Amino acid sequence: MGLSNKQKNYIREQYRKKSSGQLAREIKADPDDIAAYIETLQPTADGRKKLIFLAITLMIPVLFFVILESSLRLFNYRGDTSLFEFPEEYFKGEYGLPNRNFNARYFFNTANLPGFSNDAFLADKPDTSFRVFVMGGSSTAGYPYGFNGTFSRVTADAMKDVMPGRLIEVVNIGAAAVNTYTLYDQIPEILAQEPDAIFIYTGHNEYYGALGVGSSEQFGAFPGFVRTYLRLQRLKTFMLIRDFIATVSGWIATTMADERLPAGDGTLMQRMVQDQTITLDSDAFLLGKNQFESNLDKILSRFDKNDIPVFISSIASNLKDQKPFVSIRSDKHPPAEEVFQRAKEHYQAGNYQDAYEKFKYAKDLDALKFRAPEIFNEIIRKKAEIHNAHYVPAYESLQANSINGIIGFDFMLEHLHANQPGYFHIGKSFFESFAESGILENELELTELRDWEHYFDAMKLSELDDRIAYHRIQLLTGGWPFKDEPDPYGYPYGYEPEGFIDDVAFDVVHTAKRWDQAKLSIAEYYTENGAFEKALSEYKGLIRDQPYNHSPYQFAGRLLLQYMNDFDRARPHFEKAWSMKPSNYNARMLGSIEVNDGNYERGISLLEQALEFNERDVQAMFNLSGAQAMNGQLETAYETAMKLRQVQPGFPGLDSWLWQLERQRQQHSPENQ
Structure with a gap:
């Protein structure tokens, strides 16, 4: 006769305390039946112990990383890497500013981090505010002037005149040596500050900017993987591991590498370059192009989903007066230097259209990809149309105002950074696109716009x-x-x-x-x-x-x-x-x-x-x-x-x-x- 359910319940409660014989006497059952039933219970008990032990074992590393992350945050490892800071010391938290330590997220091999502008915005956004964030690299940051040399301040000056009933807040977060990965990573923190519009001028740093395919600060050549990495590096523990790997890698590289580029020497431009031979249509070239397209899709679609108008500009560089940096002959293309010389011959002969085409081709053939290839402007135009963004023809404006229609030292200081007239025209282009967009058609008092010479003088760039x-x-x-x-x-x-x-x-x-x-x-x-x-x-x-x-x-x-x-x-x-x-x-x-x-x-x-x-x-x-x-x-x-x-x-x-x-x-x- 088998055990009843009542007897089994009693056995489960008491079998650890009493022997089979005691249990048999108490519940008047066969000791063999009791012993057999206890045998079925013993594996479950052992399994439960094993599960508890396994859970504790797994919790130890989790607890370790929780404690490590908390400690790193407590001691502020790598400092505050938020995009914006709200200083109590100077502004009592009333104003937000771009955080100069933000770029520590990306530059793990570079000691001197590029900084931001002094543009401020109210921490509590008033109803009258029209708030714009301006995204991009060193040209957006107004290098080599910075401060009042940025094109965004030209645009802001004009916006203030035609929108007298609004508080215009134009915040420039451009920084040297960053590309669309950085722009993508900035989006959540920008959205938190309730932007009314976004201005973008980017493309030149796509290959050698932080995390670019040819950069010394890279972390893989696949945009989806790198964007996942960007999310992970919000953790201080991840940054610690990243910095440790970078330090070890740097030590190995310093020990074994070519002595032409010692670690820490040279300009930021020099330190950012790893691959100096990215030829037109090569695998590395196509990876950079794919990176640019993929990131622009993500950036523009994110703003579009949040109903934030985006104004994205074509990008310009010095075509006529900057010879190619690295000239390489390939199976598909002639050397860049050879094409550049032909362009100069056409120019001197007065064949400006032929010269223009050759200058563009020579720039694209330059294997040192500091200047964005021409196809990037085509990508910008296409992506703007797909994602309902407003295209800003800054490149076209500079070209139209250049001597013989080819951009050179009339608007550029070297290979791609503009002089004061150059930044002025870019700012003017952004304003004109903004005014023509219709997003604030009923608010713009365009009769209040002053002569553009006034806005040039208002840049206040002194000797x-x-x-x-x-x-x-x-x-x-x-x-x-x-x-x-x-x-x-x-x-x-x-x-x-x-x-x-x-x-x-x-x-x-x-x-x-x-x-x-x-x-x-x-x-x-x-x-x-x-x-x-x-x-x-x-x-x-x-x-x-x-x-x-x-x-x-x-x-x-x-x-x-x-x-x-x-x-x-x-x-x-x-x-x-x-x-x-x-x-x-x-x-x-x-x-x-x-x-x-x-x-x-x-x-x-x-x-x-x-x-x-x-x-x-x-x-x-x-x-x-x-x-x-x-x-x-x-x-x-x-x-x-x-x-x-x-x-x-x-x-x-x-x-x-x-x-x-x-x-x-x-x-x-x-x-x-």
């Missing part, structure tokens, strides 16, 4: 900016690939600065001197030498770059008031400084301007506020007494002047002023009426 650009270009073109070997006695070692401005510009490029510090130094130099308008231009350049900073407005206002006696132009600068940061100095200066203009009530109020900031401000006291007297408050003016005497009895002009007040008081006393 200092031009000299900084000069030194950066000299540094870039002084070595590979423009020269086989740098001249050990040439630039910068043997360079003698051409005066004070050039000396400061040299320091900006070759030392830790910041651009904004240099602008202030030059403004002071101009002021000391009586060149007040030039000094003002330097302050205006700082204002354009840092419109959220009260200091440049204050500096400009002080120059206009104290040195140029120009109250009209000083007023808006102090108004802006006062609205951004109420202070003793701003209140006193703005109050004095109001008094000078006969606005006594507001002038008196501001001067009184200046004394609230600093009750011993003797100049504010003196100015306040004068304002009160001009407003007919003679007794109050006299009291203020007497307070000044208590604070500083010998204040210049005080005794004479008190004497005048005494006479006016006597004349207006009831006895003399």
Whole structure:
């Protein structure tokens, strides 16, 4: 007779504590049946133990990585690599800025990371904001000018004029040596900041930019795999493993590699190159083309799905005045140098159309792929149409305005970075495409658009900016690939600065001197030498770059008031400084301007506020007494002047002023009426 269910339940509960004999006596069952049933239970118990042991074993490495990831985050390994930061120290978290450490995500073999612009946006987006993010490489970043040299600021200036009811926020996140992989990786963080439009100028860095197929910072040649890698490197643990592998690989490469390119030497342009022989239609060429197409599809479709208008531009480079860097004969194509020479012959003979075709072909044949091949512009046009993006004909605009229709040094400084007119035309092209797109048709007041010469001048690039650009270009073109070997006695070692401005510009490029510090130094130099308008231009350049900073407005206002006696132009600068940061100095200066203009009530109020900031401000006291007297408050003016005497009895002009007040008081006393 078998065991009942009740007996089996009792056995399952007690078999670990009691023997088969005890169980048999208690439940009055056959001991053999009980022993057989216990045998069926024992494997289940052992299996459960094994499962528990296996789970613990698997949890140990998971727990290890959780602890490691938490520790790396706690100690901020590699720093904050978010695309945007919201500094508490300077802006109390009110503004967001591009994070200069963002590029640590991509450059694991490069020590000096390319930075971003100073463009800021409000952390809490107001309803009136029209927010644009500008994506791309070094040309987007405005190299070699940076700051006010970017094309995006030209576009922003025009947008502000035709959209007076909007707060225009154009944020440039272009950086040197990045390509469409970086642009793809930026999208989630851009979307989080609620963009109203996206501007894109990209393509030149596709082969040698971070993670490109010919780059020293590559991680495979298949876009889908690399995009997965980009998602993984958000983890600090993954970055640690990546950096360890890169360090070991770098050590092996340094030990075994050709000594022509020692690790860490040369320009960023030089350090980024791994494959110098990417010939037209080769496997590497096609991989780069596939990479560009695949990433553009992902980028444009992502924005399209989120209903964000995208304006993507054709890209330009120096065709006429930049010979190919590497010339190789292949089975399919002639050497690039040979085609370039034929192009020059056509040009000199006046056959400009033939020359143009040959210059384009020579560029495409250049095996060192720093300049994007012509097919990339075709890809941009095609992808824009497929994904409902707006095509910006920047290349076509530069071509139309070039000498004989072929882009050269008229718009380019070397192989692909534009000069001021070049960046200006690119910015103009973006604005015109934006205005023609119809996305804000009812809001644009195009009659408010000024003459385009105004926007060129509004770039505020001074002699200092031009000299900084000069030194950066000299540094870039002084070595590979423009020269086989740098001249050990040439630039910068043997360079003698051409005066004070050039000396400061040299320091900006070759030392830790910041651009904004240099602008202030030059403004002071101009002021000391009586060149007040030039000094003002330097302050205006700082204002354009840092419109959220009260200091440049204050500096400009002080120059206009104290040195140029120009109250009209000083007023808006102090108004802006006062609205951004109420202070003793701003209140006193703005109050004095109001008094000078006969606005006594507001002038008196501001001067009184200046004394609230600093009750011993003797100049504010003196100015306040004068304002009160001009407003007919003679007794109050006299009291203020007497307070000044208590604070500083010998204040210049005080005794004479008190004497005048005494006479006016006597004349207006009831006895003399």
